[in-house]
Structures are given as C-alpha cells and as structure tokens.
Amino acid sequence: MPNAPAADQRRLLDVQALDTRLDQLAHRRRTLPELARIAELESQLADLHTALVTSQTAVADLRRELAKAEADVQQVRDRAARNQARLDAGQGSAKDLQALQHELESLAKRQGDLEEVELEVMERLEAHEAALAEVTAxxxxxxxxxxxxxxxxxxxxxxxxxxxxxxxxxxxxxxAGLDAGLTALYDRLRGQLGGQGAAALRGRRCEGCRLELNPLDLDAIKAKPEDAVVRCEECGRILVLLPEDH
Structure with a gap:
C-alpha cells in the first residue's frame, strides 16, 4: 500500500467531489429532455416525410393526368371547330357535308365523355392537393x-x-501538486468503481459504499501512520480519514 501526505489525501476528497460534479454534468448533457424531444420529432418527421412524398407524387401524377385529359378535350374541340367551319362554309358534296355532320355529332359525344374524365381528374386532384396542403403544413x-x-x-x-x-x-x-502515486491509484479506482475512487471515513462508515467498518478494522486503520493510504475493505476505495477521525 503506498503512502501519501495526509493533506494530499484530504485534498483528494475535493478532487473527487469535483469529478463527481463533472460526471453529473456529463450525465445531464446526455439526458437533456430536449434530446428525447428532438429524437421524437425526428421520428415523426421521418413518418410524415413518407406521407409527404407519397402525396406529392400523387399530386404530380394527377396533374400530368389532368394535362393529358385537357389536351384530349382540346384536340376534340379543335377538330369539331374545323369541321363546323367546313360545314358552315358548305365545302364539299352533300355526302361530304353529311359525313361532317355525323362526325360532329360523334365528336360532341366524345367531347362530353372526355370532359367527364377531365372533371373526375380535377376533383381527385383537388382532394389530393388539399391533403398535400395539410401534410405540408x-x-x-x-x-x-x-x-x-x-x-x-x-x-x-x-x-x-x-x-x-x-x-x-x-x-x-x-x-495540482498531489502525490503522483496517490493520483494514479485514484484514477485507476475511479475507472473501476463507477467514478468514485476515494471516500471519507465518517465515524465507522465509508462514505463510498455506505457500510460501517467493524471496530477491529477501524482500530487497525487508526493505528496506521497518518500518511498511510488506506483502502475500504468492503468497496476497495481509498478511505480518507478526516482529522477528527484519526
């Protein structure tokens, strides 16, 4: 067991208190409620992003479908307009004009069918755009x-x-200036014992493990030289005797 000045051992308790405070701050930094809230929001965003992309894709597809439906309707309108102009001008034979009249009737029906398709697509697009607006918001x-x-x-x-x-x-x-051997032992024990490498002896109790020493062990510790580095028999931590306990 190494020796170290009693004053250094007592200062080690101050170092331990500060190390404990640093551990508490590190724990607080790792467990900030904001971190859990951010993780929750990121999960919600990931789920909503999928819905957003799906909705955006549906709207884009419907806009293309509507553009095609509008183009189909316009194509029929243009053809009907040309035929109507020819019919109005009386161009062609009676047979040709009769054929134009029949085609106009067919085009009118075709236009009506296509306009129904166009309207149905517009209604679906309107519903999807409303849904997209909600998801985007x-x-x-x-x-x-x-x-x-x-x-x-x-x-x-x-x-x-x-x-x-x-x-x-x-x-x-x-x-600063603490005994090197004492510091090395303390650092090693801190790594092994959950961050606490040194503890005070108060009365018969080790403040590290909160257990009481039996009278014989306590007497043996108090009989040691003041600079003796003592370890708790129960937890293995450096046991620092305070002046009134020595």
Missing part, C-alpha cells in the same frame, strides 16, 4: 418545432459546457 410545423427545440438544446449545452469549464478549472487547481 404539418411537416412545416414539425420542422419549426424541431428548430426551436434544437435551439433550446444548444442553449442548455452552452450552459452546461460553461459550468464544466469552471469545474475543470477548479479541479486542475485542486489536483
């Missing part, structure tokens, strides 16, 4: 909400990071 609202929460997250990060910088500065001051 919902998507925009989610995006705006995510931007807002990300801003809140960044503000919280900045606050935590500023606090971390202050605690790190305090820790550097507290750890």
């Amino acid at each position: 919902a998507h925009t609202q989610l995006v705006d909400g995510k931007v807002q929460v990300e801003s809140e997250r960044d503000a919280a990060f900045a606050q935590i990071d500023a606090e971390v910088a202050g605690v790190q500065s305090e820790r550097a001051t507290a750890a």
Whole structure:
C-alpha cells in the first residue's frame, strides 16, 4: 500500500467531489429532455416525410393526368371547330357535308365523355392537393418545432459546457501538486468503481459504499501512520480519514 501526505489525501476528497460534479454534468448533457424531444420529432418527421412524398407524387401524377385529359378535350374541340367551319362554309358534296355532320355529332359525344374524365381528374386532384396542403403544413410545423427545440438544446449545452469549464478549472487547481502515486491509484479506482475512487471515513462508515467498518478494522486503520493510504475493505476505495477521525 503506498503512502501519501495526509493533506494530499484530504485534498483528494475535493478532487473527487469535483469529478463527481463533472460526471453529473456529463450525465445531464446526455439526458437533456430536449434530446428525447428532438429524437421524437425526428421520428415523426421521418413518418410524415413518407406521407409527404407519397402525396406529392400523387399530386404530380394527377396533374400530368389532368394535362393529358385537357389536351384530349382540346384536340376534340379543335377538330369539331374545323369541321363546323367546313360545314358552315358548305365545302364539299352533300355526302361530304353529311359525313361532317355525323362526325360532329360523334365528336360532341366524345367531347362530353372526355370532359367527364377531365372533371373526375380535377376533383381527385383537388382532394389530393388539399391533403398535400395539410401534410405540408404539418411537416412545416414539425420542422419549426424541431428548430426551436434544437435551439433550446444548444442553449442548455452552452450552459452546461460553461459550468464544466469552471469545474475543470477548479479541479486542475485542486489536483495540482498531489502525490503522483496517490493520483494514479485514484484514477485507476475511479475507472473501476463507477467514478468514485476515494471516500471519507465518517465515524465507522465509508462514505463510498455506505457500510460501517467493524471496530477491529477501524482500530487497525487508526493505528496506521497518518500518511498511510488506506483502502475500504468492503468497496476497495481509498478511505480518507478526516482529522477528527484519526
């Protein structure tokens, strides 16, 4: 068991308190409620994006379908107009004019059928455009909400990071000049024991594991030299005796 000045061991408790604070800040940074909210919004956006793309595709397809229907109607109208002009001009034989009259009747029926198709496509397009507008508005609202929460997250990060910088500065001051062997042992134990490598002995209780030492072990510890580095028999942490307990 290494030895280290008693004053260094007591200062180690200050270092431990600051390290615990840094661990708490790191945990707080990892578990900010804004992070969970952002993840939730991203999941909702992913689901809504699929609906948005589907709706956009449907609208684009219907617009193309409507354009074709309008073109078909216009083509029949143009042909009917040409035939009507020829009929009005009396061009051709009686047989030709009769054929033109029959074709005009057929074109009128054809135009009526095509206009029904056009109207049906327009109605479907109108419904899909309304649905697209709703999905787009919902998507925009989610995006705006995510931007807002990300801003809140960044503000919280900045606050935590500023606090971390202050605690790190305090820790550097507290750890300056500490016994190298004591520091190395402390760092190793911190990695093994959930972030707490040193604890105070208060009365008979180890503040690390919260268990009480039996009287014989306590007497043996108190009989050791002041610079002896003592380990808790239960949890293995560096056990720091306070002046009134030595």
